[in-house]
Amino acid sequence: MSEVLDDGPFFHGTKAQLRPGELLAAGFPSNYRPEIIMNHIYFTALRDGAGLAAEIAGMDGTPHVYEVEPTGEFENDPNVTDKKFPGNPTRSYRSTHPLRVIREVHDWTRLSAEDLQLWRDRLAGIRRGEGGVIIN
Incomplete structure (x- = not known):
């Protein structure tokens, strides 16, 4: 496990409507590729x-953004750290x-309609196997 140098606060974005005290957990379909069951929860x-x-x-x-608190150990997301970006x-x-x-x-800052469409197009390309990375 890599060293984590962040004390938060931490946030999770989703379209699910949640209440304080609820838990978000791994083991559910990805927000971006529902055919994939997630082994981790991202924040x-x-x-x-x-x-x-x-x-x-x-x-x-x-869309909703929630301040969240990890209940256990966590690590840097390898999908967007040294794999794509240094650190x-x-x-x-x-x-x-x-x-x-x-x-x-x-x-939090909302995307413009144009930027939202660019991200949707990017996701569609990933689903078609064109590669790319999603920031969780």
Whole structure:
């Protein structure tokens, strides 16, 4: 496990409507590729990163960003750290342990309609096998 140098606060973006105290856990379909069951739950220390994840999630509903608290060990997300970016500039993490919802946050930056379409096109390309990385 790599060293994690971040104390948070941490955020998770989704279209699911959640309440404080609820737990988010691995073992469910990916927000981006529902045919994949996730072994980890992903989160970030960047509100807008969580907002991006919420906006491009493949499920129906309104995007939400939640402040979350890891309930166990976590690690740097290898999908966006040294694999694609040196270090962890996206401050993205993953855990096999649940995340506890602390509260919903509302002060995150929404994508423009044009940027949202670019991300949707990128996701469609990944689903077609054209490669790429999704920031969780």
